[in-house]
Amino acid sequence: MITEEDCIWAIQLWGGLAEGGRWIVPDLGVYERTGENQIVLVELYAALPTHKVTKESRTLFDDHEYLVELGKHIGWEVGLAIEKAWNQEGEVLNIPEDRYGEAAVCSKQCGTIVRIEPPEPGKIMIQITDRKCPTCGKQGFTKAWDNLHVVMDDRGARIKQILSEEE
DSSP, X not given: OOOHHHHHHHHHHHHHSOTTOEEEETTTEEEEEEETTEEEEEEESOSSXXXXXXXXXXXXXXXXXXXXXXXHHHTOEEEEEEEEEBOTTSXXXXXXXXXXXXXXXXXXXXXXXXXXXXXXXXXXXXXXXXXXXXXXOSBOSOGGGTTOEEEEEOHXXXXXXXXXXXX
C-alpha cells in the first residue's frame, strides 16, 4: 500500500537526483533519472526478490511495479531501459540483444519452447547449459543456445505429462 511517507520520500529523493543521477535499490537494481519527472531501471539485480513479498507488505524496495504505482501517484514516469541484468547468484545474464525474439523447441520433443527476450523485473530467466533442456534434461538444443539465459515455456511438456498420467 502506498503511503504518504512513501510519496514524500520519493518526491525528495527523485527530485534531488540530477539528470543522469543514479539511485541504487538493494535487491532490485539501479534507477537513473532521465528527465524532469522520469526515472528508468537501467540495471536489474535479480528478477525476483529474495524474500516473500505480499501486496500488503510491499515497500519501495521490493519491486519495480510498486515504484511504477508510486510514480503515478506523484506525477513521475517510472520505466524500463535495462542495460545489464544479473541472476540471484550475482552472475551477469547472457542475453544477446541481436537475438531478441528468437525461439527454439527441444529437439527431444518434450514440449518445451525457449525464447530470447529482454530482461524485466519478475521475468524468470533460465540458463541453457551443455545444450540440455531445462525440462527433460536431455541435449535438446543446439550449441548456439548454450549458456544463454532464456524464457522457458514448458506448457507443452506439462500437457504431455498430464495426458500420460491419464492413460
